[in-house]
Amino acid sequence: DIQMTQSPSSLSASVGDRVTITCQASQDISNYLNWYQQKPGKAPKLLIYDASNLETGVPSRFSGSGSGTDFTFTISSLQPEDIATYYCQQYDNLFTFGQGTRLEIK
């Protein structure tokens, strides 16, 4: 089984800050890595697919990079509506999610 490890598990930042979340796979998953945003009480929303491709309609302040085992998710300028939990997810072998990163406003 492929394990996905996100860091940090929680993060506090100010509006306008650049925010970075990392995700590490337990083995090489090429670019088969997606990122989701989940707000409390809501279903997850796909933001980034195949490591760096922005899903249609998602603001350009969100971006992703990486390949192999190490991946990065970035919000270039944090907005109040970005408060949520973010998950990475691999699909090289079935599907596995990271444990999530809870993002709060400082």
Added chain:
Amino acid sequence: EVQLVESGGGLVQPGGSLRLSCAASGFTFSSYWMSWVRQAPGKGLEWVANIKQDGSEKYYVDSVKGRFTISRDNAKNSLYLQMNSLRAEDTAVYYCARGLTFGGVIVIGAFDIWGQGTMVTVSS
């Protein structure tokens, strides 16, 4: 409007059974892989099972193999999850989710449309 609506959740005793349904609308259901993803209270996301467009391939997470069965009825635009021998650790919100597909041919292992979820509680 593209939409997925789950139903069938509820309270069930350990060892019991439950059947979840997911009604799809606003897109050609038969053209997409479909999945069930669950989230235990206060916990992260866990993929449970998926099914190919024509139902010919099905995959499960190890923890539900032999207990859960995913199925679909393309004529009714519906996805199902039959859950047997339920355990306390199956307690979660269950979401149905659509597989990301481009041009009906290129399948990406991401989930682009989600339902609102249905709560399953396994408790005596």
